[in-house]
Amino acid sequence: MKAFSYVTVQTAASAVELVREQGRFLAGGMDLLGEMKEGLVEPALLVNVKALPGTREVVASPKNVSIGANVTLTTLADHPEIRRLLPGLAQAAEEAGSPQMRNVATVGGNLAQHSRCWYYRQRDVRCMKKGGPRCFARGGENKYHSLFTKTMCLSPCVSNLAVALAALDASVVVQRGANTVTLTLAQLYEKAWTEAKSHHSLAPDDLIVRVEVPVVAGALSVYVKIAEKNDFDWALVSCAAAGRIEGGTFRDVRLALGSVAAIPWQMKEVSAFLEGKSATAETAAGAADILLRDAEPREHNGFKVPLAKALVKRALLALAT
Numbered sequence: 001m002k003a004f005s006y007v008t009v010q011t012a013a014s015a016v017e018l019v020r021e022q023g024r025f026l027a028g029g030m031d032l033l034g035e036m037k038e039g040l041v042e043p044a045l046l047v048n049v050k051a052l053p054g055t056r057e058v059v060a061s062p063k064n065v066s067i068g069a070n071v072t073l074t075t076l077a078d079h080p081e082i083r084r085l086l087p088g089l090a091q092a093a094e095e096a097g098s099p100q101m102r103n104v105a106t107v108g109g110n111l112a113q114h115s116r117c118w119y120y121r122q123r124d125v126r127c128m129k130k131g132g133p134r135c136f137a138r139g140g141e142n143k144y145h146s147l148f149t150k151t152m153c154l155s156p157c158v159s160n161l162a163v164a165l166a167a168l169d170a171s172v173v174v175q176r177g178a179n180t181v182t183l184t185l186a187q188l189y190e191k192a193w194t195e196a197k198s199h200h201s202l203a204p205d206d207l208i209v210r211v212e213v214p215v216v217a218g219a220l221s222v223y224v225k226i227a228e229k230n231d232f233d234w235a236l237v238s239c240a241a242a243g244r245i246e247g248g249t250f251r252d253v254r255l256a257l258g259s260v261a262a263i264p265w266q267m268k269e270v271s272a273f274l275e276g277k278s279a280t281a282e283t284a285a286g287a288a289d290i291l292l293r294d295a296e297p298r299e300h301n302g303f304k305v306p307l308a309k310a311l312v313k314r315a316l317l318a319l320a321t
């Protein structure tokens with residue numbers, strides 16, 4: 001690992017200013033330190049953002065929940081207001097990594113974590129994500145890769161929180177230069193769909209400050225995941241659902257799938273299909289068929305299609321019970 005400098009900042013403005021020159025934001029370090037040890041990135045400066053005032057707090061009001069970027073996944077999973085108002089988000093946090101990791105991993109770091117593709121993670125492989133000419137997963141070992149493969153790079157978004165927050169229609173507040181901008185989850189990841197080198201839409205000096213989640217009266221949420229190991233493992237496929245059940249019918253339901261595309265996979269058509277329909281297994285199966293309609297599995301990941309359909313059904317029926 002190359003030598004680097006380290007600084008702790010007290011304001012978002014100084015964090016953004018300092019990180020510009022070959023720096024990286026450091027939160028829990030669960031992802032970034034791994035990348036440095038593996039020789040994938042060599043920042044000259046680590047800008048520790050964990051001491052930024054107000055970024056470790058969860059503030060719930062009747063209309064929304066504000067979650068600071070440095071709230072840990074353990075805090076998120078255990079927080080009584082998150083569990084009461086946004087149970088799907090608490091479940092997503094609880095299902096990430098291991099207890100030790102969740103104690104240090106943060107909301108901002110989880111959303112900005114980089115690719116887990118084994119070609120990207122191999123220092124000596126110059127894949128498209130590193131500016132190389134090919135995505136080696138496309139014709140290679142693609143068991144863990146995207147099902148929605150219109151992108152140049154097949155590395156999927158595996159952040160649990162991204163999937164739950166997409167279903168919850170959350171927005172992400174980002175310090176960009178001297179201003180703050182608010183991004184939807186779709187905007188936070190859209191660049192990963194269009195540019196092979198990007199894993200999200202943040203510029204290197206864009207700092208996530210907090211996440212805002214709307215609270216809708218009577219709304220329910222759920223997150224379900226299938227992984228090869230119960231703990232300490234990313235999802236093969238995950239699914240989040242949020243919405244209301246009124247008189248046994250689905251209302252304003254949003255679904256999102258994880259680990260199947262470069263972005264949390266959502267289709268407005270699915271919400272339209274579910275609207276006002278009976279909350280039954282048949283309806284859920286219909287929604288799953290629509291959501292997976294455009295899947296184009298590669299040689300080794302076709303098994304994800306039935307897994308994803310099963311998770312969609314499980315999530316929708318869990319909302320209804």
Ligand SMILES: Cc1cc2nc3c(=O)[nH]c(=O)nc-3n(C[C@H](O)[C@H](O)[C@H](O)COP(=O)(O)OP(=O)(O)OC[C@H]3O[C@@H](n4cnc5c(N)ncnc54)[C@H](O)[C@@H]3O)c2cc1C
Binds near residue numbers: 025097104105109209
């Ligand atoms: C074995 C293992 C299993 C895992 N399983 C899962 C899993 O199942 N689900 C899951 O979602 N994750 C999983 N993870 C990933 C883990 O959750 C993330 O690595 C962690 O959440 C990152 O948070 P951090 O605070 O440690 O980020 P860091 O490592 O500090 O940062 C990660 C990236 O985000 C950037 N960053 C940090 N904070 C900000 C900010 N405020 N604004 C902008 N950029 C920022 C950093 O510069 C860096 O590029 C797993 C990791 C491991 C090692």
